[in-house]
Amino acid sequence: MNPLRSVGGRLALGLALVVAGALLLADLIVVPTLERHLIDSKLSQLRHDTRRIVPSLANSPDYQLHARIEKAAAQADARVIYFTVQDSPRAILTVFDDSNSLTSADVENDPLVVKAYKAWPKSVSGTVTADERRYAEVAYPLGAGPVVLFRSSLRDTLQSINQVRRRLVIAGLIALFASLVVGYGAAGLFARRIRRLERAAHRIAAGDFNEPVVDRGKDELGQLAAAFDDMRKRLAQLEHARREFIANASHELRTPLFSLGGFLEIMDDEELDPTTHAEFMATMREQVARLTKLATDLLDLSRLDAGRMTVEHEQVDLAALADVLADEFRGVALSTGHELEVENGAGSRAVGDEERALQIGRILLENAMVHTPPGTSVRIGATQQNGSALLTVEDEGPGIPAEHSGQIFERFYRLEGAVASGSGLGLAIARELAELMGGSVKLEARPRSTRFALVLPSEGSEVDAAFSDENAERPASRQE
Numbered sequence: 217m218n219p220l221r222s223v224g225g226r227l228a229l230g231l232a233l234v235v236a237g238a239l240l241l242a243d244l245i246v247v248p249t250l251e252r253h254l255i256d257s258k259l260s261q262l263r264h265d266t267r268r269i270v271p272s273l274a275n276s277p278d279y280q281l282h283a284r285i286e287k288a289a290a291q292a293d294a295r296v297i298y299f300t301v302q303d304s305p306r307a308i309l310t311v312f313d314d315s316n317s318l319t320s321a322d323v324e325n326d327p328l329v330v331k332a333y334k335a336w337p338k339s340v341s342g343t344v345t346a347d348e349r350r351y352a353e354v355a356y357p358l359g360a361g362p363v364v365l366f367r368s369s370l371r372d373t374l375q376s377i378n379q380v381r382r383r384l385v386i387a388g389l390i391a392l393f394a395s396l397v398v399g400y401g402a403a404g405l406f407a408r409r410i411r412r413l414e415r416a417a418h419r420i421a422a423g424d425f426n427e428p429v430v431d432r433g434k435d436e437l438g439q440l441a442a443a444f445d446d447m448r449k450r451l452a453q454l455e456h457a458r459r460e461f462i463a464n465a466s467h468e469l470r471t472p473l474f475s476l477g478g479f480l481e482i483m484d485d486e487e488l489d490p491t492t493h494a495e496f497m498a499t500m501r502e503q504v505a506r507l508t509k510l511a512t513d514l515l516d517l518s519r520l521d522a523g524r525m526t527v528e529h530e531q532v533d534l535a536a537l538a539d540v541l542a543d544e545f546r547g548v549a550l551s552t553g554h555e556l557e558v559e560n561g562a563g564s565r566a567v568g569d570e571e572r573a574l575q576i577g578r579i580l581l582e583n584a585m586v587h588t589p590p591g592t593s594v595r596i597g598a599t600q601q602n603g604s605a606l607l608t609v610e611d612e613g614p615g616i617p618a619e620h621s622g623q624i625f626e627r628f629y630r631l632e633g634a635v636a637s638g639s640g641l642g643l644a645i646a647r648e649l650a651e652l653m654g655g656s657v658k659l660e661a662r663p664r665s666t667r668f669a670l671v672l673p674s675e676g677s678e679v680d681a682a683f684s685d686e687n688a689e690r691p692a693s694r695q696e
């Protein structure tokens with residue numbers, strides 16, 4: 217991989233850029249500020265040192281002037297030049313120069329001297345550059361004529377500043393190198409952990425959910441690994457549920473198909489008497505009905521899984537719904553020998569989807585007739601409880617043992633000895649449809665009595681756990 221594309225390369229480059237930026241800022245801001253500060257203090261020192269010396273020069277008789285200038289130069293530790301101004305032609309002449317140089321040509325045109333002459337009685341100070349050297353200068357006008365100039369070299373000051381600049385560059389280069397090494401090294405550590413996560417992601421993508429994703433770090437990468445592992449576990453559960461679902465569905469489809477195939481073969485091979493033929497036809501019709509129901513149930517479940525099942529949130533009169541269901545099932549009850557009663561309480565107006573509520577009612581009523589012996593009485597009714605509207609189906613059949621009360625809502629779950637024709641999908645569909653409407657399906661199971669209730673939000677109230685019973689809890693785990 218291109219090193220600049222790796223996290224390590226980018227981190228190291230980022231650090232190096234930050235260090236280089238800091239260095240540049242120091243050179244552009246800190247060094248010039250330091251230079252200004254040092255020169256200012258040098259000038260103020262020169263002003264301070266010379267202020268007391270100047271009066272002795274102003275009042276000096278000519279014959280002592282030279283000696284006094286030399287003394288002033290020694291006191292101020294600076295070169296001292298005394299100028300007079302000639303009127304015609306107008307010019308500023310050097311009279312004394314303590315430097316004993318043969319010529320004072322380098323100071324003849326000093327801008328500060330002219331400025332001081334014009335600024336009388338004020339003194340002027342500043343820096344000048346002559347022969348590529350910089351000097352700090354203070355010039356005093358003495359009365360209306362002469363000007364005395366103190367000049368001190370800035371060489372030492374500038375040398376110190378250059379030394380600071382050099383050290384700054386060296387320190388910067390060391391920091392730059394260190395940042396590259398540290399950045400690359402630190403990123404290498406992270407990169408190893410990221411690569412481990414990447415490998416885990418590839419493993420999961422390839423369908424291998426067995427190996428846990430481990431990272432002992434407590435930082436963001438550790439949290440990411442933990443989230444990855446949660447995802448792996450969830451995917452493993454889903455995959456398990458999917459395989460189980462396919463296996464169950466194929467099994468449920470194969471049984472009636474196998475039976476139909478057998479009947480067809482017999483009918484094809486043998487001459488059957490009319491009674492047997494009619495019996496076979498009736499059984500085959502039952503198997504076709506079972507297959508049709510199974511196909512419809514599987515389709516409903518796949519719609520629910522895909523989130524493509526939509527429900528209305530409309531006003532539903534559960535008492536009227538109980539009447540409709542009772543009418544629908546009266547014929548079935550007669551044929552199975554069940555007593556069907558309607559018990560409607562007051563105020564059972566719910567918010568939900570009428571068609572879906574009817575579908576759930578049919579599932580519950582069918583169970584009450586299929587899973588109970590003939591002669592059992594079945595009651596359907598609507599009522600209100602704890603601010604929710606309930607559609608209840610109650611029977612006096614064998615009941616559902618408490619240890620199964622959670623699992624019967626799982627897909628394909630049937631009790632031992634349950635009617636063989638069922639697929640175990642009815643209650644799973646009922647529960648998921650109820651949840652889609654913002655409600656639930658609760659079970660109150662007692663020995664020799666079973667009461668299921670579709671609990672929906674009642675009109676103008678929030679849904680709550682209305683069906684109060686310790687057995688009425690939602691199943692702890694739910695298979696998809």
Ligand SMILES: Nc1ncnc2c1ncn2[C@@H]1O[C@H](COP(=O)(O)OP(=O)(O)OP(=O)(O)O)[C@@H](O)[C@H]1O
Pocket residue numbers: 513579583584587588611613614615616624629630631632634635637638639640641642643644666
């Ligand atoms: N009223 C009831 N009395 C006794 N057992 C019941 C009752 N209702 C449901 N069960 C048990 O719960 C199981 C699951 O019911 P569910 O309606 O999900 O499936 P099913 O009736 O077997 O098949 P399907 O409804 O898909 O045709 C049943 O097989 C049965 O053992």
Ligand SMILES: [Mg+2]
Pocket residue numbers: 579582583638640641642643
């Ligand atoms: Mg059923």
